[in-house]
Amino acid sequence: xxxxxxxxxxxLFASDKPLSAGExxxxxxxxxxxxxxxxxxxxxxxxxxxxxxxxxxxxxxDYAVQDRGFRLVESAGGWKAVTTPDVVPWVRQLFPENRPTxxxxxxxETLAIIAYRQPITRADMEAVRGVNVDGVMHTLLERGVAxxxxxxxxxxxxxxxxxxxxxxxxxxxxxxxxxxxxxxxxRVELPFVPxxxxxxxxxxxxxxxxxxxxxxxxxxxxxxEEKKLALEEAP
Numbered sequence: 001x002x003x004x005x006x007x008x009x010x011x012l013f014a015s016d017k018p019l020s021a022g023e024x025x026x027x028x029x030x031x032x033x034x035x036x037x038x039x040x041x042x043x044x045x046x047x048x049x050x051x052x053x054x055x056x057x058x059x060x061x062d063y064a065v066q067d068r069g070f071r072l073v074e075s076a077g078g079w080k081a082v083t084t085p086d087v088v089p090w091v092r093q094l095f096p097e098n099r100p101t102x103x104x105x106x107x108x109e110t111l112a113i114i115a116y117r118q119p120i121t122r123a124d125m126e127a128v129r130g131v132n133v134d135g136v137m138h139t140l141l142e143r144g145v146a147x148x149x150x151x152x153x154x155x156x157x158x159x160x161x162x163x164x165x166x167x168x169x170x171x172x173x174x175x176x177x178x179x180x181x182x183x184x185x186x187r188v189e190l191p192f193v194p195x196x197x198x199x200x201x202x203x204x205x206x207x208x209x210x211x212x213x214x215x216x217x218x219x220x221x222x223x224x225e226e227k228k229l230a231l232e233e234a235p
Contacts, residue, residue: 004044005055012059018078018169021052076168076175103139110136111145115167115179119149119160137161145170 001009008024025047032038032045056079060072069087072079083091103111110133113125125133140146149162163176173179 002055003040004047004051005059007044008052008055009059012072012079012081015080018075018080020078021049021056023078024052024056025049073172074174075172076165103143104136106131107136107139111140111163111167114140114146114161115163115176118162119152120162121152121158121160123158125161 007028011019011024011027028047029045031041035041056072056074060074063071068084070081070083072081106129109129110125113128114120117124122133122137125137137146141148144164145167146161147164149160151157152160167173168175
């Protein structure tokens with residue numbers, strides 16, 4: 001095993017998050033600045049990003065061939081060492097309090113719609129599923145697999161939703177293009193959702209419509225149009 005491969009193996013083992021090739025390169029250069037007298041450290045600081053990627057791929061293959069209890073995987077956030085699925089029953093005993101919480105079928109369905117058609121509004125999700133998704137969206141946002149990405153340029157400016165980097169890491173994806181049948185499902189036409197003139201979904205009703213005090217100078221039996229005119233003509 002080369003010095004570069006050994007150093008990368010150590011970095012991945014010690015890190016509590018995925019490391020990209022760029023981050024590994026930064027650490028190699030940082031080590032040279034802190035130990036300028038060490039020739040090996042100075043030499044590794046001259047490593048190129050392509051060499052780091054090649055070394056990581058070599059490690060990935062070595063772990064797979066050796067059939068170890070862990071493996072190296074690349075996700076959207078970078079490279080990380082993970083345990084192999086067949087040793088999960090034993091590893092789980094180390095963390096009895098961290099039992100995995102599974103998403104319900106309805107949550108997975110909604111998450112799939114977001115993943116393939118993001119950015120997407122709640123109204124569009126509900127048009128596809130045929131049910132209200134408020135509760136499901138709360139769960140997805142709380143779990144960190146979905147996020148608010150902005151507002152749609154339509155009346156009411158509804159919120160738009162998309163997936164997160166954690167979503168990619170959780171499902172072992174480098175990018176959204178790795179989703180099954182991604183290109184095909186992204187072209188499927190969604191049910192039409194008529195746009196209504198409405199307030200943004202996260203804003204309260206205006207005070208005039210919700211909390212305006214009653215006026216004594218407007219007769220109770222007046223029509224809505226008469227009440228409106230009376231308010232407009234008031235000093």
